Amino acid sequence: MSNPFSGIITPAMKTMFTNALDALHASDGGTVPCRLTFGDTSWDQCPNCEFDALRGRSKNEYNGTGPLAFTAGICPICHGEGRTASTTTETIYVIPMYKKSRFIASVPVDIIENTVQTQSTIDTFASIKQAKTMVLDTDMEGLTTNTYTRFNEPQLCGFGDSSYVVVLWTRSA
Numbered sequence: 001m002s003n004p005f006s007g008i009i010t011p012a013m014k015t016m017f018t019n020a021l022d023a024l025h026a027s028d029g030g031t032v033p034c035r036l037t038f039g040d041t042s043w044d045q046c047p048n049c050e051f052d053a054l055r056g057r058s059k060n061e062y063n064g065t066g067p068l069a070f071t072a073g074i075c076p077i078c079h080g081e082g083r084t085a086s087t088t089t090e091t092i093y094v095i096p097m098y099k100k101s102r103f104i105a106s107v108p109v110d111i112i113e114n115t116v117q118t119q120s121t122i123d124t125f126a127s128i129k130q131a132k133t134m135v136l137d138t139d140m141e142g143l144t145t146n147t148y149t150r151f152n153e154p155q156l157c158g159f160g161d162s163s164y165v166v167v168l169w170t171r172s173a
């Protein structure tokens, strides 16, 4: 007996599903904002003091425009370093799945508690692959900060094509 459902998954239907998922993945759909943090730290010249280019550090003189004026001692912003560190971050929108039974794609058997799977659109792939940590749902940060570390490599999936990225994260703080 032939499968009564065979042949019903038409290209038009795949497009319809993909469009529906795209709407869900939009920033005003079913997503929450999350902040990716990358491992690289960049150095910016201190905004508060005069920089001594010869010695490669602060002259410990207020530059007249910085946020914290000082007259004596070392610069209170950079502590005499002349530079301040900044970690690169990026906000993306993801759909978080908290229940293991709702995870999609291949899930490792050694998955531990406090693991969340995020689903997002294909354009987040490169950022996720480079990310070290993620703060999930930054709208909640006034109440609680949920920091996760990436557990596996991001995987591509989709309905007939690779339109989405799924990846697992383990709660770290």
Ligand SMILES: [Zn+2]
Binding pocket: 046, 047, 048, 049, 058, 075, 076, 077, 078, 079, 080, 081, 082, 083
């Ligand atoms: Zn300074």
